[in-house]
Amino acid sequence: MDETIKLEIRNMTKLYKNGDGVKNINLKVRKGELMTLLGPSGCGKTTILRTIGGFLQCNAGEILIDGKNIVAMPPEKRPTAMVFQSYNLWPHMTVYDNLAFGLKLRKIPKPEIAERIADALKLVKMEGMEKKYPNQMSGGQQQRVAIARSLLLKPEVLLLDEPFSALDAKIRMQMREELRKIQTDLDITVVFVTHDQEEAMALSDVTVVMNKGSVEQIGSPYEIYHHPASRYVADFIGEMNFIEAKLGVHTAIRPENITVRKGPGGDLDGTVRNIMMLGHYTEMIVDTELGLIKAFLSGGEAEEFVRGEAVSLYFSETKEFSE
Amino acid sequence: MGQAKETWKKTLLIVAMLAPALLITIGIVIYPIINTVINSFVDAETGAPTLRYYTYLFTDELARDHIVYTLWIAVLTVAISMILAYLLALYLRFSDTKISKTIGTLYLLPRFIPNLVTIYAVMTIVRDSGLINRIFMAFGVNFKPGLLFNSKGVIMMNVIFNIPFATMIIVAALSGISESIVESARDVGASRFRVFFQMILPLSFKDVMIAMVFIFMSNISSFTTPYLIGRNHPLLLGVYLRKTFANREYNLAAAISVVIFLFSAVSAFVYLYTNLKEKDWESRAPQ
Ligand SMILES: Nc1ncnc2c1ncn2[C@@H]1O[C@H](COP(=O)(O)OP(=O)(O)OP(=O)(O)O)[C@@H](O)[C@H]1O
Ligand SMILES: [Mg+2]
Numbered sequence: 001m002d003e004t005i006k007l008e009i010r011n012m013t014k015l016y017k018n019g020d021g022v023k024n025i026n027l028k029v030r031k032g033e034l035m036t037l038l039g040p041s042g043c044g045k046t047t048i049l050r051t052i053g054g055f056l057q058c059n060a061g062e063i064l065i066d067g068k069n070i071v072a073m074p075p076e077k078r079p080t081a082m083v084f085q086s087y088n089l090w091p092h093m094t095v096y097d098n099l100a101f102g103l104k105l106r107k108i109p110k111p112e113i114a115e116r117i118a119d120a121l122k123l124v125k126m127e128g129m130e131k132k133y134p135n136q137m138s139g140g141q142q143q144r145v146a147i148a149r150s151l152l153l154k155p156e157v158l159l160l161d162e163p164f165s166a167l168d169a170k171i172r173m174q175m176r177e178e179l180r181k182i183q184t185d186l187d188i189t190v191v192f193v194t195h196d197q198e199e200a201m202a203l204s205d206v207t208v209v210m211n212k213g214s215v216e217q218i219g220s221p222y223e224i225y226h227h228p229a230s231r232y233v234a235d236f237i238g239e240m241n242f243i244e245a246k247l248g249v250h251t252a253i254r255p256e257n258i259t260v261r262k263g264p265g266g267d268l269d270g271t272v273r274n275i276m277m278l279g280h281y282t283e284m285i286v287d288t289e290l291g292l293i294k295a296f297l298s299g300g301e302a303e304e305f306v307r308g309e310a311v312s313l314y315f316s317e318t319k320e321f322s323e
Numbered sequence: 324m325g326q327a328k329e330t331w332k333k334t335l336l337i338v339a340m341l342a343p344a345l346l347i348t349i350g351i352v353i354y355p356i357i358n359t360v361i362n363s364f365v366d367a368e369t370g371a372p373t374l375r376y377y378t379y380l381f382t383d384e385l386a387r388d389h390i391v392y393t394l395w396i397a398v399l400t401v402a403i404s405m406i407l408a409y410l411l412a413l414y415l416r417f418s419d420t421k422i423s424k425t426i427g428t429l430y431l432l433p434r435f436i437p438n439l440v441t442i443y444a445v446m447t448i449v450r451d452s453g454l455i456n457r458i459f460m461a462f463g464v465n466f467k468p469g470l471l472f473n474s475k476g477v478i479m480m481n482v483i484f485n486i487p488f489a490t491m492i493i494v495a496a497l498s499g500i501s502e503s504i505v506e507s508a509r510d511v512g513a514s515r516f517r518v519f520f521q522m523i524l525p526l527s528f529k530d531v532m533i534a535m536v537f538i539f540m541s542n543i544s545s546f547t548t549p550y551l552i553g554r555n556h557p558l559l560l561g562v563y564l565r566k567t568f569a570n571r572e573y574n575l576a577a578a579i580s581v582v583i584f585l586f587s588a589v590s591a592f593v594y595l596y597t598n599l600k601e602k603d604w605e606s607r608a609p610q
Contacts, residue, residue, distance in 0.1 A: 055506050075509040082510050088503035092525050092604050101521075102511030133604040153511060 005067075006031040006189040007052070007157050012061030014051050022047050022213045025061070029157075029206070034183055034190040036200040039210030040236070045193040046085060047213075049159045052191065053082040065157060081155035083163045085193075087146040089134040095121075095145050096130040102153050120148040123178060125171075139166035144175070151182060158183075158190045164199070176203055197237055201225070209233050228252070231321040243268070243290040248323045257317040258295035260284060260305070266312025268293065272305055286311060363577035376578035385556075390582065392557035396474060396549075397542040400481040401535050407482065408489035409531070413523075415490070416497040417505075427494075434487045442480060442551050446471065449479075471552050477559070480548045485541075489534045496530035497523070529597055536594040543586045 007029040015021035022044035029035045037045040050056040052063055054075035062069050070078050089098050099117045108116075121127050124144035134142055143166045150158060160179075164172045180203065183190055194200050200207050201221040209216045209224060209232075217229040228234035234252045235242070241253045270288035282302035286293045293313060305311065366373040380386045415427045433441065448454040451467040459466035470476040500523060508518045524531075546561035553559060558566065560583050567576040 053506075053510060055510075075506065076512045076514060080510070082507070084503055084507060086501075086503055088501065088507045090504060090508070090522060092602075101508070101513070105512045105517070135604060149511070 004031050005029070006033070006065065007191070008062075008064040008067075009048070009052070010062045010064070012048075012051060012058050012063060014047055014056055014058045020044075020213070025215060027208060027215070027218070029189055029191065031189055032184070032187045033205045034180070034192060034203055035206045035208060036192045036194055036204040037208050037210060038194060038197060038200040039216075041195060043210040044213045045195070045210060046161055049082065049161050049191060049193055052157070053080050053159050054078045055082075079156040080159055081150040081153050081157075082159040083143075083146050083150045083161060085161040085165070087139075087143045087166075089142055089145055089149070091134050093133075094130060095126070095132050095134075095137075098134070098145060099149050099152055102149065106153075116152055120152045121145075123151070123182065124148045124175070140168065140171065143167060144171075147175070147179075151186075154186060154188070156189065158188050159193075160190065161193045162195070163192075164194075172199075179203070209236060211236075226317075228319065234319065234321065239294060239296075241293050243288075243293070245290065250321045250323070252319045252321060253293075253315050254317070255283070255294045255296040257315060258293070259314040259316065260286070260295055260297060260301070261312050261314065262304070263310060264312050267315045268313045270311060270313065272307050272309045272311055275302055275305060275307065277302075286313060288313070359577045359580050362574050363581045365574060367572070367574045376575045377582075379575065380578055380582060386563075388557035389560060389563045393543060393560040394586075396477060396481070396559060397539050399478055400485065400542045401538045403478065404482045404485040404489050404538055405531065405535055408486050408534070409493055411486065411490050412493035412497055413519075415494055430490055431487050433483070438484060438547055441483065442548060445480065445483065446552065449476070473554050476552045477549050480552060481542055481545065484548070485538045489538060492530050492534040492537075493527060496527035500526050532597040533594060536590045536597075540587050540590045543590075544583050 005028050007027070009025050009027040012025040013021070013023050015023070020042075025048060027035070027048075037048060039045055047056065051058045054070070054073060054077075058071065061071075063071050065079060089095075090101070093101065096117060099120060100113050103113045103116065117130070118127075121129065124147055126141060126144050126148065129137070129141070129145070134145075137145070143163060147160075147163055150160075164175050167175060176199070179190075182188070192200075192203060194203075204221055206218060207221055207224050208218050211232050217224060217233045219227070219229075224233060224237055228237060231242070231250060231252070234240050239255050241255065241258075242250045243253070244250055268288050268290065270286040270293065272284060273287045273292065274285040276283045276285075277299070280299065282297045282299055284295045284297055284302065284305065286295060295313065363376055364372055364374070366375065380390065411426075411430070415423055415430070446453070449468045449470040450456070451469065451471070453468075455468050456466060470479055504522055504526070505518055508522050509515075513521065544561050545559060546565070549559040549562050550565070553562060560579060564576055564579045564583070567579060
């Protein structure tokens with residue numbers, strides 16, 4: 001991957017009149033990289049995306065694309081394209097016209113427009129829908145047209161605000177793969193907003209975990225998962241057990257990093273409270289003096305245990321967070 | 324059987340209750356209208372059927388002046404009111420300041436002042452010896468606005484009366500256009516100018532048509548304003564109607580009424596047409 005920085009946000013603050021918003025955001029996205037902004041509802045993901053797109057003026061800080069500050073530019077002058085959370089296609093235009101609008105503004109000859117639209121519709125599996133109006137399509141279909149509309153313009157930075165939220169699991173997977181493919185083919189830099197950690201893990205080169213208007217951690221999905229920088233991140237990403245062995249110190253252990261054996265003598269001992277088959281793995285809840293602990297076992301291992309049995313837990317990877 | 328009798332009684336009661344309203348409507352609305360239409364085709368002297376009043380209205384130069392003048396004033400009023408109202412509505416919809424909010428709550432208030440009061444109030448201000456003149460006089464300039472007893476004044480008054488209503492309709496239409504439509508258009512590179520002509524205008528077109536029809540209709544038959552501050556020739560049809568009536572030319576007056584009615588009917592047709600014709604994109608999704 002290219003090492004040049006495509007998009008950089010420096011010390012950016014955007015506060016709404018009521019005091020909500022985002023504070024002191026610093027981000028760097030390299031050319032051709034896909035960065036996800038991940039966090040619970042209301043943490044400021046859309047706010048950041050909208051300041052990059054130019055739909056919100058930031059109170060402080062800079063936003064640079066290719067080293068140039070774009071803060072003063074109106075949206076139409078920015079080399080960004082955004083897929084909005086509400087997909088907002090233009091209701092009085094057909095799918096074709098929706099897709100053609102931006103291309104016409106760029107004075108692209110008609111035959112080429114038609115060709116590119118056909119390709120784009122194929123990409124999002126919406127062939128033959130050219131003549132439909134947005135109100136004649138389902139939410140997922142509209143969302144795919146909106147994605148096609150942005151991709152067509154080959155933006156330098158593509159901003160996606162939960163673009164797959166209205167799609168069912170299967171199309172969502174397909175679209176993820178397509179997006180990844182298009183993104184590498186066209187070498188587009190992408191900022192992708194989601195509150196779905198699985199989606200973030202699957203897609204990103206870099207994930208930004210956010211909490212209440214500020215950044216908690218920036219890193220690769222691997223780093224975020226295995227080396228969470230704070231208790232918040234550890235808790236938010238994946239499953240995590242927290243035990244307070246010493247006062248004020250919380251030890252975090254992922255359920256898959258726990259080995260369960262019969263009898264006492266482990267890092268922590270307890271009794272089996274519940275065993276649940278969850279497809280290809282089994283979840284075991286163990287009652288210990290430090291609270292309930294969740295462990296994941298492979299199907300075969302779990303067979304040996306019964307409810308109420310005394311067991312010992314061995315931790316292979318732990319992390320400590322002090323308050 | 325008893326059941327049927329009950330229903331009968333009920334129906335009778337309903338008819339009895341509706342009868343007065345129905346009779347009054349027939350008596351004071353429908354009968355005079357029919358009567359007027361008939362009269363306009365009847366020669367006042369001989370009582371024979373005739374087209375002479377219509378021929379007169381559309382061929383006599385003076386009479387035709389009135390009709391053309393009325394249409395002209397109505398069209399100008401519609402055009403100027405709509406442009407100003409649209410600009411105001413755009414401001415109210417897309418500006419988020421204290422001033423715009425204040426205007427947004429106040430702009431309809433003038434509608435609650437009786438027209439006559441407004442006209443006299445405006446007259447005292449724009450009269451050639453009125454407030455404006457006196458303010459200029461204080462600076463030693465004898466400026467006369469020259470807005471009374473001519474077309475300019477009538478149009479100005481009409482515009483003042485129609486802006487609140489037109490603005491209200493357009494504001495309602497514009498608030499149905501979500502911010503995100505504008506944003507996504509600008510995102511793909513459309514200038515504000517283009518956003519207006521390709522997004523906002525087409526999406527509010529229907530309501531603009533409706534507002535235009537209403538303004539046109541109310542101005543084609545306007546009376547108070549032109550009567551008080553209009554000029555002597557040509558006359559607006561409403562004033563002309565009163566003049567012929569005062570001259571006891573009742574059958575000619577009837578023909579003028581019918582002409583006014585026809586203009587209104589045409590606009591009503593335009594209204595129904597735009598309102599009933601639903602484009603594909605306007606219908607609700609089948610869901
Ligand atoms: N126009 C606005 N005016 C005032 N406050 C706003 C506005 N838009 C968003 N907020 C507030 O700013 C915070 C961040 O909102 P934002 O839309 O960025 O969240 P988000 O992370 O995108 O959430 P979601 O996952 O629900 O889309 C929230 O607390 C929200 O209430
Ligand atoms: Mg959001």
